[in-house]
Amino acid sequence: MSEKFVYADHAATTAVTDTALAAMLPHFTRDYGNPSSLYRFAQEGKTHLEEARAQVAACLNAKPEEVYFTSGGTEADNWALRGVAELMALKGKKTGHIITTAIEHHAILHTAQWLEKQGYEVTYLPVDGDGLVDPANLEQAIRPDTILISVMAANNEIGTIQPIAEIGAIARAHKVLFHTDAVQAVGHIPVDVEAWNVDLLSLSGHKFGGPKGIGALYMKKPLRLPALIQGGGQEKGRRSGTENVPGAVGMAAALKEAVDHLAQESARLAALRDKLIAGLSALPYTRLTGHPVKRLPGTASFVFEGVEGEALLLHLDAKGICASSGSACSSASLDPSHVLLSIGLPHAIAHGSLRLSLGAENTEEDVDYILKEVPAVVAYLREMSPVWDKEAQKPTWEL
Amino acid sequence: MSEKFVYADHAATTAVTDTALAAMLPHFTRDYGNPSSLYRFAQEGKTHLEEARAQVAACLNAKPEEVYFTSGGTEADNWALRGVAELMALKGKKTGHIITTAIEHHAILHTAQWLEKQGYEVTYLPVDGDGLVDPANLEQAIRPDTILISVMAANNEIGTIQPIAEIGAIARAHKVLFHTDAVQAVGHIPVDVEAWNVDLLSLSGHKFGGPKGIGALYMKKPLRLPALIQGGGQEKGRRSGTENVPGAVGMAAALKEAVDHLAQESARLAALRDKLIAGLSALPYTRLTGHPVKRLPGTASFVFEGVEGEALLLHLDAKGICASSGSACSSASLDPSHVLLSIGLPHAIAHGSLRLSLGAENTEEDVDYILKEVPAVVAYLREMSPVWDKEAQKPTWEL
Amino acid sequence: MLYSDKVMDHFEHPRNVGEIENADGVGQVGNPKCGDIMKMYLKIDGDVITDVKFKTFGCGSAIATSSMATEMIKGKTIAEAMTLTNAAVAEALDGLPAHKMHCSVLAEEAIKAALADYYQKKGEPVPESLKLPCDCEEGHCCSSCG
């Protein structure tokens, strides 16, 4: 492997920060009591758990009692959708209509599809070429039986940030519950559940320097979804299971750290990102994917015609660059990304995607290195591609 | 607080062992890649995840591909019950009958009650005075529409170990799926999914020296339950969400350690436990709860007439002894434990319960200390109890 | 922490534990089924409560509220004791967890029951305000006793 190592896949996961790890460590071996136990030793863990809840809440402009810990963003997404459906069923509405978008993470899409099988109707809103949902379009989709709107705050593949506050206002005006999958947004852009008018919001610890296996669902008071996971009655009976205290404490510490440095760090990352964008979109038959401006500070994403994404990633890996193509979790899939197809890219081109997502430890030097290596690999792969016309230096296809 | 500190609540949770922590640590800050990512850096984490799966499987006499990681025992329990119901529904059986016991953990009981609301019928088998299920009784309860039998391997409050292999044989003979909640058993008594004839088994990392927030569901091949948590397709599409690599690795290391030392350690603990049982059941108007022999090696549990459990625990806490009464998670509840009522204790007596659960760091000295302090606190509380006749040294009630 | 320092102090060092022989009023409320029983003994001189003792079978807050309630009425007039509310007891303890508030209700009722007994023993009519709102029946725990 290369001497050089540039981790540019922070949207897939991040290292646990030193602050977060330091917060967690005592809870593994010293302060390990079960927060539901009565004795002081365990109540100390409980106190730290509640401090963590308050910290997370503060970072979202929420109240501590509105934050429920989960095992991650996926569980929070599943819970939000199934929970709203079950809540409405308990109120007598056994079916109903849900509005979401075509570019959601699979945690939302697969749950929505599951609900369709249970008799719910789901509208998957289209997005424009930059990946933006049209709020007017969304408003038109609202029906009398719409029970939920779920629109992600920021997309994991192309980084586009949705007009969540605008959508929240529409949802509120129509008295429809509004969920946002903010897994890619929290810790990276300012998040304010009040200003956004969201009822439900999902987040995941390992996307902003916290540990894997912990996340949270924000639920606006007095909304209380039925539990997806039932048992001993933890999390006020809404999410049972012995509390993952180290996880919660680590996530909270990382989030506080991220939010405390957000303005400064996001400006720094956006500058690096824009350098990447400028450098790589200058390559021939290359396009930036996602909105040029309304995008996550660390995420630069592209498609290169005539190049296949996996081959690109493997060559970059050999150069010590960690990046992704489409979303990490669907790497075993043969189909091109649903997100890239939704923004209107032809299949053939959607296969040639690259996502570079920068984080705390990335430097300008890393960016320069990427800007040197990516064009070389792209040129090399085009060279061996039967769909690239070497003479004309353009793809053989007409799209 | 007292100088002395005796943690005797290992059934509630345990400290993470040094081995487990050492296995986890690299995955927080160094080897933190997302196992679904393509590059070598992340594939190393994937390798460790699969090693952890193989280790857990080996400890259960299962195949690696039969082990699915979850966020804990509670999720595994919920998934097992709801998953079987959903699987059968997909096969056309929209309702059906489930057999479980009256003394299950709430993770099972509340899920079973939820399924009752969805139209399923549930039989809650009674237990005898020692907390044992009668296999003949269970066999009689099987109906043509029985879709699942779920019987816990060992009870969390009274430590009674069920005849799981016998029940498994009955389930197999009747071709009914069989789940066991083995959260208290795994790492503490020998567990063998083949010998037990179980199709599904739940376990939880923090009950045997692993971290909180990780567990597993064993699913016998070729059984494949539909996912409870859907999304990016991790765990072969059965349990989505970015994998908690440090959690899985820590749990596996702790389990291997526990199983490697099981024979030796369980003999040591059983001796300490029996000393506790001998010492405390000698107190007047005091009973051992659970089976005298078929019980978890570390768990000693009692009821003291005329004494209320919480007051007992708080006084023990002041003496530096961590113990529990009923199950930890229902500590906020006012009702006496459903387990103690199920073994036939009157309500008044069921309120006076104490569970002492020993673990790795407990010594004979700890036991002697407990044997000194518990009788003193019991005597003190009886002294101030309006239901204790000081002269006669017996309760005022006739039960 | 589950309980305030005040609660823990009164739990660990309960004031006025015990019985009063030949008490002027004795009241017992609660039900062993529900896990909380309080018994209050009053010594009354004229209209002043000169001594008060309790015995309690119950959780930490049951013991702490018994202790605090006895402190709050000791040396007070009957009229003052009759105005003691469960909220005042809970407040004096710097609060109780929500699911433990019933214990303070129990303490208020134990005092009322003892005062009612005092009137009965004297052969005087029991004031309306001392009648308990609810009687624990077999088989369920009413809000005031568990």
Add this chain to the structure above:
Amino acid sequence: MLYSDKVMDHFEHPRNVGEIENADGVGQVGNPKCGDIMKMYLKIDGDVITDVKFKTFGCGSAIATSSMATEMIKGKTIAEAMTLTNAAVAEALDGLPAHKMHCSVLAEEAIKAALADYYQKKGEPVPESLKLPCDCEEGHCCSSCG
């Protein structure tokens, strides 16, 4: 690791990349929609494949299987090349992940397509065994191409 060392070796250092001018047989299989296209060029002397080159647009295993397949038929007779199976290519690479096996199928088919072209160019009938089982249609990816 997703891929064996052998796969990675052939991916990182693919053998026989390129084109053959005036090739005796050229075959292309796959579909840009599906993300995998392989093009094989054969130089045939008598009944011996004296040279072979490929160009591939596709994932790591698509490139590695192309490379390995060309190595396996180079210098072989047409009859030998015709018996090359995708399983043999995958085995020579020390295996492929299940969801990547289709790439080895593609490599086998690319060779067959090139041989079929060779027969066609010569004006000879194309042997039955060189006919491809499936043709990629617009709109979906068949098992052999993606």
